[in-house]
Amino acid sequence: MPEIRRLRMAAAGLGRMGARHANHFLHRTPKAELVAAFTPDPKEIEWARKNLEPWGVTLYMNYDEMLKHEGLEAVCIATVTTVHAEQTIKAIEAGKHVLCEKPLSTKLEVCEKVLTTSSAHPELKVMCGFSRRFDSSYLSAYNLTTSGSIGRPTILRSQTCDKYDPSGFFVQYAEFSGGIFVDCNVHDIDLALWFFSSDGKRPKIKSAMAVGVTALESGLEEHGDVDNGIGIVEFYDGQIAYFYSTRMNPPGQHDMTEIIGTKGKLSVNAHPTAGLLESHLPSGIHREIPQNYYERFEHAFVEEARQFTDAVLENKNVPIDMEGSVEAVRIGVALQDSLQLGKKIWFDREGKRVEEESILKARL
Amino acid sequence: MPEIRRLRMAAAGLGRMGARHANHFLHRTPKAELVAAFTPDPKEIEWARKNLEPWGVTLYMNYDEMLKHEGLEAVCIATVTTVHAEQTIKAIEAGKHVLCEKPLSTKLEVCEKVLTTSSAHPELKVMCGFSRRFDSSYLSAYNLTTSGSIGRPTILRSQTCDKYDPSGFFVQYAEFSGGIFVDCNVHDIDLALWFFSSDGKRPKIKSAMAVGVTALESGLEEHGDVDNGIGIVEFYDGQIAYFYSTRMNPPGQHDMTEIIGTKGKLSVNAHPTAGLLESHLPSGIHREIPQNYYERFEHAFVEEARQFTDAVLENKNVPIDMEGSVEAVRIGVALQDSLQLGKKIWFDREGKRVEEESILKARL
Amino acid sequence: MPEIRRLRMAAAGLGRMGARHANHFLHRTPKAELVAAFTPDPKEIEWARKNLEPWGVTLYMNYDEMLKHEGLEAVCIATVTTVHAEQTIKAIEAGKHVLCEKPLSTKLEVCEKVLTTSSAHPELKVMCGFSRRFDSSYLSAYNLTTSGSIGRPTILRSQTCDKYDPSGFFVQYAEFSGGIFVDCNVHDIDLALWFFSSDGKRPKIKSAMAVGVTALESGLEEHGDVDNGIGIVEFYDGQIAYFYSTRMNPPGQHDMTEIIGTKGKLSVNAHPTAGLLESHLPSGIHREIPQNYYERFEHAFVEEARQFTDAVLENKNVPIDMEGSVEAVRIGVALQDSLQLGKKIWFDREGKRVEEESILKARL
Amino acid sequence: MPEIRRLRMAAAGLGRMGARHANHFLHRTPKAELVAAFTPDPKEIEWARKNLEPWGVTLYMNYDEMLKHEGLEAVCIATVTTVHAEQTIKAIEAGKHVLCEKPLSTKLEVCEKVLTTSSAHPELKVMCGFSRRFDSSYLSAYNLTTSGSIGRPTILRSQTCDKYDPSGFFVQYAEFSGGIFVDCNVHDIDLALWFFSSDGKRPKIKSAMAVGVTALESGLEEHGDVDNGIGIVEFYDGQIAYFYSTRMNPPGQHDMTEIIGTKGKLSVNAHPTAGLLESHLPSGIHREIPQNYYERFEHAFVEEARQFTDAVLENKNVPIDMEGSVEAVRIGVALQDSLQLGKKIWFDREGKRVEEESILKARL
Known part of the structure; x- marks a missing residue:
């Protein structure tokens, strides 16, 4: 009788979301076992002593x-965003597979370094x-899209609307969040990249423009951020996401x-x-x-943990590739820049930012 | 460091639903471990060799x-309904806690025997x-009910509507199902008993009446069953479920x-x-x-498995008591009888069936 | 140039609903003109002096x-229900077409007299x-039904749920309403008769049974009425409405x-x-x-007024026939009787009420 | 007995929408009477001979x-858009009140001329x-907004999505439509102006930017138009519509x-x-x-016809003022320009278009 082969996982970061990930791998991913967990935070370690250690998880600070x-x-x-990239690189260099919470980094250069590694x-x-x-x-929607039910995906509208938190958390967090387009809409951007590549071709960004207001949290302004943001991204070959x-x-x-x-929504x-x-x-x-x-x-x-585990155990492609994840940050950063500059940002077909004039000239 | 205490479970019956229960205790109930499984069916054993044994579950025929x-x-x-009761009794007599798929039995006397044991x-x-x-x-609805949001629960309407299965399964199954009111509506009846006792008092059945038709599966008729059934149950003290x-x-x-x-729905x-x-x-x-x-x-x-496990480990009351489960079968059987007899069935306040005349006289 | 021929209507009764009907014929039924209105009520006449007379409507008490x-x-x-039948008969005898608010009467014999006239x-x-x-x-549903989209209509569930009126109106009104099944569910009964005859054959009632409670308006009890009623009606040939x-x-x-x-809902x-x-x-x-x-x-x-007007002007059948309307009252009265008697009421295939025993014997 | 005073209306244009307006005033606006109708189109006149003349309407070509x-x-x-303005001006100069279908014109200068008149x-x-x-x-939403239920309206999202018409109509029509933002979104723009002025202050446009694609109707491109358009409009004082x-x-x-x-949506x-x-x-x-x-x-x-009629008869303000209607066109035109120029268009606080640089400088 062959015994089950289970993936030996560690969880890094045991804050709100990190604790959930740890639990998912510990209790809700049959083919994985959580063998270790790390947090630098004494309060989180205390939580882990009660909730992870008794299940045989070794704790590290x-x-x-x-x-x-x-x-x-x-x-x-699932540590704080600012160390995602560094820890990912270290893990890769130590020969470990990595599932990293989004975003890799709010800084594009850092994301690209992870990609290189x-x-x-x-x-x-x-x-x-x-x-x-x-x-x-979303999976059902994607399957309907690839099966041709709605024709060619042309426009994608997507929103991330958080419940109002009167504690002032968003303002404190603004310094590290990368801004509303990188922090919130990066999910929506990723969806656009996903659905617009359902024909197998990766969409290429053509322009990004964004506006926003601070309706309730005026403290966001000093971070160049807003509490309501709207952005439009054009892709080459006739697709738009907003x-x-x-x-x-x-x-x-x-x-x-x-x-x-072109045939359905x-x-x-x-x-x-x-x-x-x-x-x-x-x-x-x-x-x-x-x-x-x-x-x-x-x-x-929970499904994410399961699919990541399966991809590793069966040596399959992971369902989300790193190029796309970096591209999502690139677009988020462009929207954030557009918000702050008050102008549209253009990209050439190679994905390089260019000045508006050169694009407009190229049209002639 | 205290190690986690996990409940050692066995799964009896590995058919469609039994296999799911086995998986729930094996993979989705952290505080339980599936140590054994039983099925008399060679095909199910084969499934278990692949899906349970490698996880350390001992198999029994x-x-x-x-x-x-x-x-x-x-x-x-979760074996076939006809052996639920016998196996439950054996397990109790062997000193085991039991979570039994509904219904205990389609026969009231058998249910009552389990209750006695x-x-x-x-x-x-x-x-x-x-x-x-x-x-x-349903849990949210129940909490709103006990908190008084809708006043006194007075009428309960509940339906169980299965997708049409053209394979003829329902007809084959009719011999053992107990009839549509025992097989399907027993869930709805249980809900009525649950919500109508949200004030702490158990509702007492006063009458049951049912009608039905066989619209598609005329083969059901020879079993005295229908493929569309409607039933009304009156309770003493002014509550009705249909x-x-x-x-x-x-x-x-x-x-x-x-x-x-009386104040909301x-x-x-x-x-x-x-x-x-x-x-x-x-x-x-x-x-x-x-x-x-x-x-x-x-x-x-999954939540059912978790709550049962917790109740055993922490020696708390299980969330559903046996008296109510037997009462649900009693009511289902009364509806099925009413369907076949074409008349209303009356109960006195002690829950005993009585002839209509005696009830009508008692009104005078 | 031919001038438009408009139907010369009178409105009888100018209470809440009567005033609305008057307005519909006056302002919202282009092919009708309201030439006269009647009410015995001085307050209603006052309303009519302001709202109808200036538009050329002659008022009568x-x-x-x-x-x-x-x-x-x-x-x-649209006078009070108690005079509907008498006024309908008088109008017919005076050679007038009649659109009468439901119900014709809460008494079956009276309805039948109108039918005879x-x-x-x-x-x-x-x-x-x-x-x-x-x-x-409802019209769309009916068209889908007659076109065969849902196969044979087999079960019909229909409810009439009024907003709670704390003024005690329902109790005062109970004396004349005919009871909840005649007053409220008569609409639902009519729908059952309509949809169940979508194949061209009029459905024949086989049994009626009803229960109810007075949850808020205990004053209804002395009128033998309830504020929550549930009824089931079986029809011959395998159709049930509840x-x-x-x-x-x-x-x-x-x-x-x-x-x-049998194929859809x-x-x-x-x-x-x-x-x-x-x-x-x-x-x-x-x-x-x-x-x-x-x-x-x-x-x-408004559409009812328009279709009635068209039927008269173009000498077409009115969309609702009188036999069905009387049948709806017959069924409502049977449900009300069942509620009060606490027993099922049976009908033979000719629509005559029979004792249960004879039906049960006929089965043998 | 005072006779009812009814507004004597004429309908100009009896195409699809014009015929509906004529009918609304003829049959569904009790306090108006349609006395005249105009169309230059022989087919429409034919329709009017059958449908309007018999009701006493005088026809004009x-x-x-x-x-x-x-x-x-x-x-x-409700004639073709290209003559709306001219006919409105003529009617005003002839001393007639005017209800004009949107838009007054697709050209801003023409709209302003109407406003002056x-x-x-x-x-x-x-x-x-x-x-x-x-x-x-929308009326309920507006009333909730003015009553403060949602705090300060900050963001407005609005869409106009037409059913696909495979006849090629949209391409033929493109020459006169003013483009998708003027033709379709002008309604959404008007809603933004309405809701954003619910505090009594008229919102002032700050910027407009738009993008679009021609997904199905490539013929639109030669008219500089698209079949899918997305636009964002910033207003001074922190409000955005998209x-x-x-x-x-x-x-x-x-x-x-x-x-x-700020408090609800x-x-x-x-x-x-x-x-x-x-x-x-x-x-x-x-x-x-x-x-x-x-x-x-x-x-x-129908309600629009009623409210216009009431405003005239009772000498009240009409519910939509002309300044706002012209402003809606101004914004629609700016979006259409932005679509074609590929750049953001800025306005100063006086509503004058300015170059980007001057705005960006003004920020410093």
Whole structure:
């Protein structure tokens, strides 16, 4: 009787999202086992002593030590964004497969460095965790798209709307977030890249333009950021994506996407709801929606862990390639720049930013 | 460092639903471990050799042997309905906790025998698996009900609508199913008992009446069964539940419930959907719904396994008591009898069936 | 140039609904002109002096006088239910076409007398106003049914749920209403008769049974009525309709119908809403529903006036025949009787009520 | 007894929409009477001979003659867009009130000329027919906005999505339409101006930028137009509107708007449907949506006629002022220019277009 081969994982970072990832690999990914976990944070270590150690997970407060854990094969990185890239590179260099929370970095050069390192190690699976790609509704939409149900995907509209958090968290976080287009809309950008390449060809950005306002959190302004942002991205060969993100959606998380093709449209989450319950009360009919992205995408995160594990164990391609993940950051950064500069940013067909004049001339 | 205490489970029956239960305890219930599994069926054993044994599960083709498995603490029974009761009783007598798929039996006397046995062993947790009680939408509805949001629950409407299966399965199965009200509506009946006891008092049945037709599966008639059934149950003290079930719902599974109180109504699944995707095509707007009860209630089954496990480990009451589960069968049987007799069936306040005249006289 | 021929109408009864009918014929039915109106009520006459007379409508406080109005061709009767039948008969005998608000009477014998009179005057159009038949959603459902989209209509579920009116109106009104099944569910019964005859054959009632409770308006009990009623009606040849009505729906009017066929189901108003607006607020997502049946069916009433007018002007059959309207009352009365007697009421194939025993014997 | 005073209207243009307007004033606006109608088109005259003349409407094939019709008080102009402005000016100069179909003109200078003329005649009511403002869902949204339910309206998203018409009509029409932003999104722009002035202050445009593609109708390119357009408009003082329009929506007309405030969001038509019917079939659940803007907004058009009539008869302000209607065209033209120039267009606080550099300098 052959025994089951399980992937030996470590979890790096045990904050809100990191703890969830650790739990997913520990309890909800049958073919993986969580053998180690790292956090530099004493409070998080305390949590891990109660919740991970009794299940046989070895805890580390030093990332490099953790990488040396006997038999470790792969790392799930969910530390603060600022160290994602460095830890990913170290893990790759230590010969570990990596699942890294998005974004790799808010800085494009840093992302590219990770890409270079990962490209030099084709034997390792390295994947950036764009969780929406594992959501069953998005997966169904993607399958309908590739099967031709909606013709050629032409326009994509996508939004990331967070519940308003009156604690001031968004302002404190603004210094590190990379801005609303890199932090929130990077998911929507990734969806655009995904759906627009459903014919097998990678879409090429042509222009990016963005505007925004600070409606509630005026403190964001000093970071050049906004709490409501709208961006449009043109791609060469006639495709356009446009995005909205807000930090002030009152009832909860409302992420929605429309993929508009020449023969049909797919809409994901046009009628948001947290479940199948409605209350009929004297004040009308009421329903609730998820309160945060984890409530909305919990099962997608679990599926992400499963698919990453399978890709490593069976030596298959990971479902999200690194080039696309870096491209998503590039586009997010361009939108953020457009927001701050107040002007449209142009790219040539090689993906290099160019001055507007040269593009307009090239048209003649 | 204290090690985690996990409940040592066995799975009995590895058919469609049994295999799912086995997987839930094996992979999706962190505090349980599946140590043994039983099936008398060679095909199912083959499946188990591939899917359970490599995970360290010992397989048995003899139920009594399985009960003797070293260290076994609890059994999940999902064999054919006809042996549920016998196996439950054996497990209890062997000192094991039991989670048994509904219904305990389609025969009331048999159910009552299980109840007697289980009552004699208060140290053991015995629970019948009415999965809907663990669905998040039903749980939210229940919490709103107990918190008084809708006043006194007065009317409950609930339906179980299965996708049409043209294979003739329903006719073959009719001999053992107990009839549509026992097989399908028993879930709806259980919901009525649950919501109507949300004030802490168990509702008492006053009358049952049912009608039905065989619209597509005329073969059901020889079993005294129908493929569309409608039943009404009156309870003493002014509460009424009414039910519908069908074997011919075209797009898939559509189970729906309304709890109507003196101040509000809660509706679960009035707007059925399999996810958050809609297709906008030349022919209109389309969405899909779950194809079967597992697609609809998968997460509820997992939650059921978790809550049962917790109840045993922490020696708490199981969330569904046996008296209610037997009462649900009693009501289902009464509806089935009413269907066949073509008349209303009356109960006195002690739950004993009485002749109509005596009730009508008692009114005077 | 031929001038337009317009139907000369009178409106009898100018209460809440009567005033609306008067307005529909006056302002919203181009091919009709309202030439006269009658009410015995001084307050209503005052309203009419302001709202009808300036448009050239002659007012009457004597019904018989109104019938003698020069050139009058047809009457729309929306007086109190108790005089519907008498006024309808008088109008017919005066040679006028009649559109009468439902129900003709809450008493079956009276209905039948109207039917006899109307049958004796085949040259006159006489129609009972079951407004839902003119609602665009019901019309679409009916067209899909007759076109075979759902196979044979087998089960019909329909409900009439009124917003709770705390004024005590329902209790005062109970003396005249005929009871909840005659007053509310008569619409649902009419729908069952309509959809079940979509193959051209009129369905024949086989049994009726009903139960109910008085949850909020205990004063209804002395009238033998309830504020929540549930009824089931079996028809010969394998069709069943079941009904619910309540006087205590908190958010407003929620009338809903499902027509369940052997190949598909049509649902009307499963997702009730007053329009296309939803509010996303910190407390969740909210929408409103119509507050009363007129808000829900306003356009259906206008369409009813138009179709009645056309039928008269073009000498076509009216869309609702009198036999069916009387049959709806017969069924409503049977349900009300079943509610009070606590037993099932049986009919033979000729539509005569029979004792249960004879039916059960006939089965042998 | 005072007789009713009714407004004597003429209808100019009896094409598809013009015929509807004529009917609305003739049959569905009680306080108006249609006394005259004009069309230069022989086919339309033929229609009018059958449908208007028998109701007493005098027909004209010369617009100037029609203006001289005895007793005429107001004109509803629904001729081809290219003559809207000229006919409006003539009507004003002849002392008639005017309800003119949108847009006044696709040329800004022409719109301004109408504005000048109308300003010189404050005794006359002149209104441009932005029909959505009279839709009950938009009206409810507006009332919730002015009552403060959603805080300060900050972002507005609005789309106009037409059913795909494979006849090539859109290409033929492109020469006169003014382009997709002027023809379609002018409604959405008007909504932005309406909701953003709900605090009593008129919003001032700061920038406009647009992109688009021709996905299906390549013939549009020679007119500088597209079949899918996306535009963003910034207003001074922190408000942004963004728009989408398409000529290729497969299931029908899907116009949708979200008004996003600092405390809540209102969504109009997120869950589009043509009525309250859904079909549950083997292929899933289906519903239809309106096939064109008239199916969606029929009742709004009738309400528009009613409100215009009331404003004239009672000498009240018309609900839509001319300045705003001209501003909507100005913004539409700016978006169309941005589409063609490939750059963002800036406005100073006085509403004058300025070069980008001057704005960017002004920031320093």
